[in-house]
Amino acid sequence: MTFLDVIIRGLKRRPLRTGLTLLGISVGIAAVVALIGLSRGLVTSWTAGMRQRGTEIVVSNFRGSLTPKPFPAFTRDRIANLPGVAATCTILVDLMGIENAELMIVSGREWGCFAWENLKLVSGRMPNDQNEHAVVLGTNAADILKKKIGDTVQIETEELTVVGIANGGAFVENGSVILPLPLLQQITGNHDQISAIDVRVTPGMNDAGIRHLCDEMNKLIPEGHAEPAGEHIASSEGYRVINAMSWGTSLLAILVGVLGVTNTMLMSVFERKQEIAVLLALGWRPSRIVRMILWESALLGFLGGIIGVLLGIIGVQLLKMAPALRGMLEPDLRTNLMLEAIAIAVFVGVLSGLYPAWRSSRVAPSLALHG
Amino acid sequence: MNLTSSPSKAGAASRYVFEATGLIKDFDDGQVHALRGVDLQIEDGEFVAIVGPSGSGKTTLLQMLGALDRPSEGTLKYRGESLLDLPDPAAYRAHEIGFVFQAFHLLPTFTASENVQIPMFEDHKSRAERQERALELLKAVGLEERVNHYPAKLSGGERQRVAIARSLANSPSVLLADEPTGNLDSESANHVLDLLRSLHADRRMTLILVTHDMSIAACAQRAIQMKDGCAVFDGDPAKLSIHRIA
Ligand SMILES: Nc1ncnc2c1ncn2[C@@H]1O[C@H](COP(=O)(O)OP(=O)(O)OP(=O)(O)O)[C@@H](O)[C@H]1O
Ligand SMILES: [Mg+2]
Numbered sequence: 001m002t003f004l005d006v007i008i009r010g011l012k013r014r015p016l017r018t019g020l021t022l023l024g025i026s027v028g029i030a031a032v033v034a035l036i037g038l039s040r041g042l043v044t045s046w047t048a049g050m051r052q053r054g055t056e057i058v059v060s061n062f063r064g065s066l067t068p069k070p071f072p073a074f075t076r077d078r079i080a081n082l083p084g085v086a087a088t089c090t091i092l093v094d095l096m097g098i099e100n101a102e103l104m105i106v107s108g109r110e111w112g113c114f115a116w117e118n119l120k121l122v123s124g125r126m127p128n129d130q131n132e133h134a135v136v137l138g139t140n141a142a143d144i145l146k147k148k149i150g151d152t153v154q155i156e157t158e159e160l161t162v163v164g165i166a167n168g169g170a171f172v173e174n175g176s177v178i179l180p181l182p183l184l185q186q187i188t189g190n191h192d193q194i195s196a197i198d199v200r201v202t203p204g205m206n207d208a209g210i211r212h213l214c215d216e217m218n219k220l221i222p223e224g225h226a227e228p229a230g231e232h233i234a235s236s237e238g239y240r241v242i243n244a245m246s247w248g249t250s251l252l253a254i255l256v257g258v259l260g261v262t263n264t265m266l267m268s269v270f271e272r273k274q275e276i277a278v279l280l281a282l283g284w285r286p287s288r289i290v291r292m293i294l295w296e297s298a299l300l301g302f303l304g305g306i307i308g309v310l311l312g313i314i315g316v317q318l319l320k321m322a323p324a325l326r327g328m329l330e331p332d333l334r335t336n337l338m339l340e341a342i343a344i345a346v347f348v349g350v351l352s353g354l355y356p357a358w359r360s361s362r363v364a365p366s367l368a369l370h371g
Numbered sequence: 372m373n374l375t376s377s378p379s380k381a382g383a384a385s386r387y388v389f390e391a392t393g394l395i396k397d398f399d400d401g402q403v404h405a406l407r408g409v410d411l412q413i414e415d416g417e418f419v420a421i422v423g424p425s426g427s428g429k430t431t432l433l434q435m436l437g438a439l440d441r442p443s444e445g446t447l448k449y450r451g452e453s454l455l456d457l458p459d460p461a462a463y464r465a466h467e468i469g470f471v472f473q474a475f476h477l478l479p480t481f482t483a484s485e486n487v488q489i490p491m492f493e494d495h496k497s498r499a500e501r502q503e504r505a506l507e508l509l510k511a512v513g514l515e516e517r518v519n520h521y522p523a524k525l526s527g528g529e530r531q532r533v534a535i536a537r538s539l540a541n542s543p544s545v546l547l548a549d550e551p552t553g554n555l556d557s558e559s560a561n562h563v564l565d566l567l568r569s570l571h572a573d574r575r576m577t578l579i580l581v582t583h584d585m586s587i588a589a590c591a592q593r594a595i596q597m598k599d600g601c602a603v604f605d606g607d608p609a610k611l612s613i614h615r616i617a
Contacts, residue, residue, distance in 0.1 A: 001481070001484075001485045001488055001498070001501070001502075002498055003492060005485075006489075006492075009478075009480045009481060010480075012480065013479075013480050274476070275476070275478065278472070278476040278478075279489065280439075280461070280464070281437065281439055281464060281470045282464070282465070282470065282489060282490040282537070282540075283461055283462070283464040283465020283466065283490050283493045283541065284461065284465075284489075284490075284492065284493060285461040285493065286461070288492065288493070364439075364440070365439040365440070365464070366434050366439040366440040368439060368470065368472065368476065369430050369433060369434055369437075369439060369470075369472065369549055370430060370431075370434070
């Protein structure tokens with residue numbers, strides 16, 4: 001028997017209570033995994049999409065709003081000729097309800113620019129020119145909308161023909177409805193407006209160079225903001241709100257877990273008062289009792305964390321299927337997040353054990369004889 | 372003697388294991404007087420029975436000797452060293468004293484062997500050493516067949532024998548037992564008493580035993596009679612007159 005056995009035995013003593021407490025913590029941890037996984041997924045999915053398009057810098061205008069605000073297309077002319085800029089592509093992105101899908105990414109891309117190059121046709125063809133009333137669907141978008149080549153898609157008041165279905169190499173690309181820029185500008189009434197400029201830099205430029213180039217651009221374009229691809233999402237107001245809401249919800253759930261563990265450990269200390277006194281009479285130091293209680297609650301946290309991560313993964317799979325999220329983002333469930341979640345759970349356990357442990361250190365050894 | 376580093380079992384600085392003078396213990400801000408000035412010397416290797424009516428202060432006295440509580444006034448020495456300013460009371464309780472309780476106080480979720488190992492966590496023994504020592508002690512109390520039994524599966528007498536094995540875990544020189552047979556039928560009680568007597572005889576342990584049972588007190592070398600927090604008789608158990616008890 002080791003000290004760890006003593007700790008495990010302490011938790012096994014009341015299996016139902018231990019189980020319910022574990023459930024309490026694990027719900028909080030599941031919330032962390034699911035919500036944070038989703039909101040981080042937003043950044044990683046969009047960054048992956050950018051990478052597929054070969055975009056290193058994105059100029060957009062997220063300032064003060066949840067979705068990017070359109071700005072005039074001529075902004076591009078001010079930065080296109082900066083040294084270090086290899087190519088640019090103007091884009092208008094919108095999130096719209098299309099037919100039965102509540103929210104789809106609709107991406108209008110400058111005709112002939114590099115943002116079309118990563119689209120590998122799975123079937124059909126590309127639009128013949130930028131005036132053809134045609135769209136290309138990402139593979140997931142085709143699934144969600146249940147469309148095949150030759151079907152029509154209703155966007156706002158316009159009926160467009162699906163001419164191609166393409167694999168864009170990234171989750172967000174595959175979830176998009178893609179069409180030539182002027183067509184989308186016309187449909188949405190955003191004449192000569194764009195919401196992003198994708199920028200390719202000259203090959204071999206390092207991160208510092210990219211950042212420097214962003215700074216240069218930002219001096220020239222008050223109406224937009226240039227940032228390395230991906231960061232433009234992470235620093236956007238929308239992402240910050242989503243992230244803050246995710247953490248807020250998670251922290252509330254975690255707080256409930258903290259109260260649960262504290263309550264459990266406190267009850268456990270109270271009902272074991274005499275037992276603790278006996279341990280003291282047998283020569284255990286108060287510090288060992290404190291350690292026992294802290295380890296018990298840390299172990300509760302750890303186990304709750306593992307269960308929570310599993311619940312969170314299941315939860316995310318369910319959330320991903322929600323109509324509003326389908327095809328928009330791939331949850332970011334890397335081991336990093338799992339480890340963070342388990343670390344949070346252990347921290348919660350130790351934190352919750354502090355007061356009960358302090359109480360346990362104050363049990364009088366004389367209770368062993370005078371129960 | 373240094374209680375923290377080298378336990379005193381070897382050399383005695385004093386001929387007395389315990390020496391108490393004017394020992395007073397009050398509870399509830401002086402409203403309850405549990406001990407009202409007890410003077411006492413107990414020699415190494417003695418078997419002392421403490422008797423007296425309920426509430427007379429027997430358990431309280433045992434608590435003072437085991438450093439589970441501090442007296443309100445008076446002096447109390449263990450082998451010449453004051454128990455009132457022990458640098459490490461836990462070490463004293465772990466290595467010098469073995470406790471046996473009326474209600475056994477075994478941990479229900481631990482086997483007999485594991486219960487015996489509990490005090491050894493403070494003794495820097497390896498896992499294997501702890502296990503081996505527990506087995507040895509359980510053999511010594513005649514429970515080698517019950518090593519992996521949980522307390523619920525043991526009779527009262529067996530439980531108390533496990534508790535006695537546990538009290539011996541770190542080889543203390545003193546056993547403090549508070550009515551160790553109080554919860555047992557007479558047959559089990561005799562078995563436990565025989566065990567305690569043989570520990571006293573074979574291991575030269577100092578045995579201080581609180582009891583209501585005159586036949587048990589009669590086995591001791593010496594009886595101390597408590598009444599209202601005072602020691603009213605101290606001497607040969609045979610001379611304890613029946614009317615003084617209970
Ligand atoms: N923690 C305490 N707080 C208040 N009073 C106490 C406390 N412990 C003991 N007492 C009182 O001190 C007195 C002596 O108690 P003690 O337990 O020592 O008696 P005892 O001789 O062991 O009795 P018994 O034979 O019933 O076990 C009693 O009046 C008891 O009520
Ligand atoms: Mg008593």
